Amino acid sequence: MTTLELSSAPDRFVLRGRKCAISLHASGLRHPRSLWWGGEVFTPYSEITHLALGSRVFELATRRGCHIFWRRSFCEVGAPVALYAALLERLRWEPDGAEQLARMASLDAWYRARPVPRTTWILPVLCVVLALLAHLSPNVSQAGVFSATLVSAGEHWRIATANLLHLGEAHLLLNVLGLVALGALLETAFGSAGLILIAGASGLGAMSAGWFFDYEFALGASGIVSGMAAAIVWLEFRCAEQLPAPLRFPRRLLIGVLAIEGLASLFLPFIAGAAHAGGFVTGLAASALLGGPVPRRSAPPRWLVASNMVLAALFVASLTVGARLALGDPEALEHGAERLLARPRVSDMWLNNYAWMIATARTPDQETLRAGLALARKAAVKTRHRDPNVLDTLAEFYFRLGDEERALAAIDAAITLAPEEPYFQEQRKRFVGERAADDRPKPPASAPPSHSPERPSKKDLKADSNLKV
Numbered sequence: 001m002t003t004l005e006l007s008s009a010p011d012r013f014v015l016r017g018r019k020c021a022i023s024l025h026a027s028g029l030r031h032p033r034s035l036w037w038g039g040e041v042f043t044p045y046s047e048i049t050h051l052a053l054g055s056r057v058f059e060l061a062t063r064r065g066c067h068i069f070w071r072r073s074f075c076e077v078g079a080p081v082a083l084y085a086a087l088l089e090r091l092r093w094e095p096d097g098a099e100q101l102a103r104m105a106s107l108d109a110w111y112r113a114r115p116v117p118r119t120t121w122i123l124p125v126l127c128v129v130l131a132l133l134a135h136l137s138p139n140v141s142q143a144g145v146f147s148a149t150l151v152s153a154g155e156h157w158r159i160a161t162a163n164l165l166h167l168g169e170a171h172l173l174l175n176v177l178g179l180v181a182l183g184a185l186l187e188t189a190f191g192s193a194g195l196i197l198i199a200g201a202s203g204l205g206a207m208s209a210g211w212f213f214d215y216e217f218a219l220g221a222s223g224i225v226s227g228m229a230a231a232i233v234w235l236e237f238r239c240a241e242q243l244p245a246p247l248r249f250p251r252r253l254l255i256g257v258l259a260i261e262g263l264a265s266l267f268l269p270f271i272a273g274a275a276h277a278g279g280f281v282t283g284l285a286a287s288a289l290l291g292g293p294v295p296r297r298s299a300p301p302r303w304l305v306a307s308n309m310v311l312a313a314l315f316v317a318s319l320t321v322g323a324r325l326a327l328g329d330p331e332a333l334e335h336g337a338e339r340l341l342a343r344p345r346v347s348d349m350w351l352n353n354y355a356w357m358i359a360t361a362r363t364p365d366q367e368t369l370r371a372g373l374a375l376a377r378k379a380a381v382k383t384r385h386r387d388p389n390v391l392d393t394l395a396e397f398y399f400r401l402g403d404e405e406r407a408l409a410a411i412d413a414a415i416t417l418a419p420e421e422p423y424f425q426e427q428r429k430r431f432v433g434e435r436a437a438d439d440r441p442k443p444p445a446s447a448p449p450s451h452s453p454e455r456p457s458k459k460d461l462k463a464d465s466n467l468k469v
Contacts, residue, residue, distance in 0.1 A: 011023060011024040011025075011086070012024070013074060013076075013079045013082070013083050014074070014075040014076070014079075015032065015069070015073050015074060015075065016072075016073050016074070016075055017073070020032055020040050022069075022083060024086060024087070024090060027044055027045065028042055028043050028044035028045050028046075028047070029042070029043055029045070029087070029090075030042050030043075031043065031060070031067065031069075032067075032069075033067065033252075041067075043060070043062055043067075045087075045090055045091055045094050045097075046094060046096070046100075047062040047063050047064065048060065048061070048062055048087070048091065048100070049061045049062055049063055049103070049104070049107075049240060049241045049243075050104050050107050050108075050243070050244050050245045050248075051084055051087055051088070051104065051245065052244060052245035052246055053080060053081065053084045054071075054246070055071075056070065056071055056072075057069060057070055057071060058071060058080045058083065058084065059245035059246065059248070060087075060245070061240070061243070061244070061245035061248050062240075063240055063241060064240075064251075065248075065250060065251045065252075066236075066245060066248035066249060066250050066251070067250065068250060088101065091104075103241075107242075107243070107244040108244065110244065110293075110295075110296060111188075111244040111246065111247075113296045114188045114296070117183065117184040117187040117188060118192075119183075119187055119192040119195055119196065120179070120180060120183035120184045120186075120187050120195065121180070121183075123164070123179050123183070123199060123221065123224065124176045124179045124180055124183075126164050127164050127165075127166060127172060127175065127176055127179070127221055128172070128176065130144075130164050130165055130166075131165075131166055131169075131172050133326075134165065137326065139325075139326045139328070139357050139360065139361075140165075140326045141165055141219070142326075142353055142354075142356075142357050143161075143322045143323075143325035143326035143357065144157075144158060144161035144162060144164070144165050144219075144322040144326070145158065145161075145162055145165055145217060145218070145219045146158045146159065146162035146207050146210055146211075146215060146217070146218040146219060147215075147216055147217060147218075147350060148210065148211050148213075148214045148215055148216060149216060149343070149345075149346055149347065149350055150339075150340075150350065151211050152211075152343075153339040153340060153342075153343050153346075154339050155336065155339070156318075157317070157318035157319075157321045157322050158207070158318075158322070159204060159207040159208060159211065159318070160203065160204065160207070160314055160315050160318035160319070161318050161319060161322045162207050162210075162218055162219045162220075163203040163206065163207065163219075163220070163221050163223060163224055164221065164319075165219040165220070166219065166220050166221070166469075167219060167220065167469055171220060171469055174222075175220055175221040175222055175224075175225055176221075178221075178222070178225035178228070179199075179221055179224065179225060179228070182225065182228035182229060182231075182232060183195060183199070183228060185232065185247055186198060186228055186231050186232070188247060189235055189239075189243065189247055189292075189293045189294075190231070190287075190290050190293065190294060191294045191298075191300065193300035193304050193305065193308055194290045194294065194300070194304070196308045196311065196312070197286050197289070197290065197304060197307055197308060197311070198227055198228060198231050198283050198286045198287060198290075199224050199227065199228065200308070200311035200312075200314075200315065201227065201282045201283065201285070201286040201311070202223055202224045202226065202227020202228065202230075202279040202280075202282050202283040202286070203221070203223060203224045203227070203279070204282065204311075204314075205223070205227065205278040205279050205281060205282025205283070206222075206223020206224065206226065206227070206272075206275040206276065206278045206279035206282075207223065207275060207278075208278060209223075209274045209275050209277060209278025209279075210272060210274060210275045210278070212274070212278075213274040215272065215274070215275065216347065216349075216350075218272050218275055218469070219469065220272070220469040222272070222275070222276060222279075222469060223272070223275045223276055223278060223279030224279060224283075225279075226261070226276040226277070226279035226280040226283065227279040227280060227282055227283025227284075227286070228283060229257075229258065229261075229280065229283070230279075230280040230281070230283035230284040230287065231283050231284070231286070231287040232249060232254065233254065233258070233284070234284055234287035234288065235247070235287070235292070235293070236248060236249055236251060236254060237251075238292070239292040239293060242292050242293050243293060261276065265277070270469060271469065272469060290304075325357070328357075328360075328361030328362050328363065328364065330361070330363065330364050330365045330367075330368045333357065333358045333361060333364060333368050333371075333372070334367055334368040334371050336354060337354065337355075337358060337368070337371035337372055337374065337375050338371060340354055340375060341371070341374055341375065341378070346378075347382075348379045348382040348383050348387070348390065351375045351376070351378050351379035351382065352375075352376065352379040352387075352389060352390045352393050354372075354375055355372045355373075355375035355376040355379060355393050355397070356393050356396075358371070358372030358375070359372055359376075359393055359396040359397055359400065360396075360440070364400075366401075369397060369400055369401055370401070372397055373394075373397040373398075373401065376390065376393045376394040376397050377394065379393070379394075380394050385413065386417065387417075388413075388414035388415075388417040388418040388421070388424065389414075391410045391411070391413050391414040391417070392410070392411060392414045392423075392424060392427060394410045395407045395408075395409075395410035395411040395414065395427065395431070396427075398410060399430070399431050399437075404431060407431045408428070408431055408432070411424060411427050411428045411431060412428070414427075415428065421444060423441055423442075423443060423444050426441035427440075427441060
């Protein structure tokens with residue numbers, strides 16, 4: 001093609017609602033920064049790494065970023081197709097244009113051959129299943145939620161299981177969307193094995209950071225989502241030339257989202273900032289180990305297979321141990337009570353919550369009930385017998401052990417402290433035989449206020465003010 005022929009091709013593409021247009025010049029193109037940001041930038045043709053023309057957007061990927069434009073934002077219907085063709089023709093006449101176009105064609109073929117991201121759905125499905133189980137039984141959350149106290153006491157499985165538990169539907173939905181959206185991108189880039197390494201390492205890193213910073217209650221997959229975001233950052237800033245445009249993010253948008261997350265962690269006390277940071281750091285480290293996008297149909301290296309087997313074994317073992325506790329296995333409950341009783345400093349809240357797990361188990365033996373009673377008594381002493389929730393737990397143990405007189409004394413004290421709460425009145429009816437012994441009333445959604453000088457003990461996990469998500 002001659003210079004005259006080049007100059008006769010379309011070189012200006014007007015956009016709706018923009019003061020500037022996309023214009024082609026001899027050495028590059030001038031264009032708006034993206035569909036989100038104002039201002040113009042000039043991109044040399046030599047900087048272009050990939051072009052993608054989708055059904056809704058036109059994407060321009062370069063060594064320094066990715067620029068996205070809605071197809072409907074072009075004033076002329078055929079303008080996106082014409083722009084795509086014109087840029088390919090301009091690249092053809094660059095000194096290294098043949099190599100540049102060959103790399104782009106290779107990226108096109110690599111992206112078209114991508115498999116359906118199936119591994120991405122494993123974690124979201126697990127989170128939804130556990131949310132349903134936790135709705136049926138609060139012991140699911142109590143047995144798996146993260147607590148630095150309990151992890152230090154030997155319940156290390158909580159470092160894994162807490163990543164799969166959530167605080168309500170909104171929390172679950174937000175994290176599931178993050179896991180699906182980012183996971184699909186990472187599985188396309190790193191493959192299934194790479195995604196497993198990033199997700200597993202991020203989850204363990206997030207809750208380990210919570211352990212280091214002494215979080216008493218933490219749960220949620222947001223640490224894993226943070227690790228996945230770190231992997232996206234790694235890909236964008238270290239592997240940009242190896243990625244097709246649909247896997248790229250506008251860098252300003254990426255940095256802006258991370259800045260908002262950082263500020264939220266600093267100023268919102270319920271955000272588990274340390275856990276998010278721990279997930280981010282370990283996700284970044286896992287991405288660095290992987291290096292970059294993997295070729296299609298290539299077998300993962302042995303070290304990656306071995307690492308994933310270890311991670312899978314850890315999570316399966318953690319879920320198994322947590323399930324034993326949630327299902328009320330007497331041996332697991334008794335050992336847990338013994339671990340807490342042996343520690344000198346345990347909050348009244350955890351003493352009461354653990355005792356309640358034992359009290360409401362279906363088939364605890366006498367030894368387990370006595371261990372739970374010891375927890376409840378210790379919680380009552382710590383709260384100076386001024387917390388109705390702890391007194392109710394204490395009454396439940398006395399009732400199950402056949403000591404009706406002490407059960408009535410404890411529940412009457414709880415009623416005196418919270419006379420407006422009908423739950424305690426219904427409990428008393430059980431103890432005197434006006435209600436079936438196995439017909440335990442549903443605990444209130446929000447426990448009545450405690451008169452303890454310490455923070456209140458709650459049977460409902462949602463009521464705890466120190467919960468981190």
